Amino acid sequence: MNYVVQAEHMHVRYGHSVAVKDISISVKEGELLAIAGANGAGKSTLVNAIAGWSRATPRVSGTVTFKGDDVSKLRAEMRARRGIALVPESRGAFAEMTVHENLSMVDAKNDEGKNFEIEDIFGLFPRLKERRSQQAGTLSGGERQMLAIGRALRAAPSLLILDEPSVGLAPRLVVEVLQHVKELTQDGLAVLLVEQNVRAALEVADRLSLIEQGEITATGTADEMREDDRTISAYLGGLRAP
Numbered sequence: 001m002n003y004v005v006q007a008e009h010m011h012v013r014y015g016h017s018v019a020v021k022d023i024s025i026s027v028k029e030g031e032l033l034a035i036a037g038a039n040g041a042g043k044s045t046l047v048n049a050i051a052g053w054s055r056a057t058p059r060v061s062g063t064v065t066f067k068g069d070d071v072s073k074l075r076a077e078m079r080a081r082r083g084i085a086l087v088p089e090s091r092g093a094f095a096e097m098t099v100h101e102n103l104s105m106v107d108a109k110n111d112e113g114k115n116f117e118i119e120d121i122f123g124l125f126p127r128l129k130e131r132r133s134q135q136a137g138t139l140s141g142g143e144r145q146m147l148a149i150g151r152a153l154r155a156a157p158s159l160l161i162l163d164e165p166s167v168g169l170a171p172r173l174v175v176e177v178l179q180h181v182k183e184l185t186q187d188g189l190a191v192l193l194v195e196q197n198v199r200a201a202l203e204v205a206d207r208l209s210l211i212e213q214g215e216i217t218a219t220g221t222a223d224e225m226r227e228d229d230r231t232i233s234a235y236l237g238g239l240r241a242p
């Protein structure tokens, strides 16, 4: 198995409160694993711990193995250089700068010296090319999400972690953004997708895991999860996904 990332026994606490309880997940080359769950379930905390980021000072234990190496002790910047790219929910583009400037200013070299040229990013997201001179702050939500993904891709990551890319997007744009993400897996990129919209996630995911109160309560292939009674009643409004 070509695992890109294996996170084992991840346990994260904020003070006395445990946000992630002994979770193990892994993603293979070219695979898209979706993590779904309600607000506050621990999704962001889990993926931040894998990338080495945090919004505060959580206590993290567990092992993150990335392309065969233990990166658990590395800082976020070092993990990023190894090829772990995280697009946070806030997306993080510079509003006053143009699309092109936002893509130019990224430190695009990874440890292997590989990167995506801006024209490659425009090839993936033609809408960004059309808007290359537009200020990022004036882009639509979907376009801003594409820009955030484009920025993350510049350093040619092996693992792309997307934290709720569909937040604030119209349903049509959610599908468009997720389809672009899905296309990227065809070249071997591993994707870890945090998504509250389970229906949308099941359209593109190879596997889906549900998190409730910091624990994985169900996991399976997209086909299995479409038939899973708990998923259907809790996340698909009682209706089976098409």
Ligand SMILES: Nc1ncnc2c1ncn2[C@@H]1O[C@H](COP(=O)(O)OP(=O)(O)OP(=O)(O)O)[C@@H](O)[C@H]1O
Residues within 6 Å of the ligand: 014, 017, 019, 037, 038, 039, 040, 041, 042, 043, 044, 045, 046, 055, 056, 057, 196
């Ligand atoms: N910096 C922090 N300090 C204390 N508690 C925190 C902190 N960040 C998150 N938490 C708590 O940890 C739990 C998990 O939060 P997390 O943001 O990981 O959930 P989530 O599943 O990503 O939620 P959402 O879908 O709303 O973004 C929540 O109870 C949250 O209040």
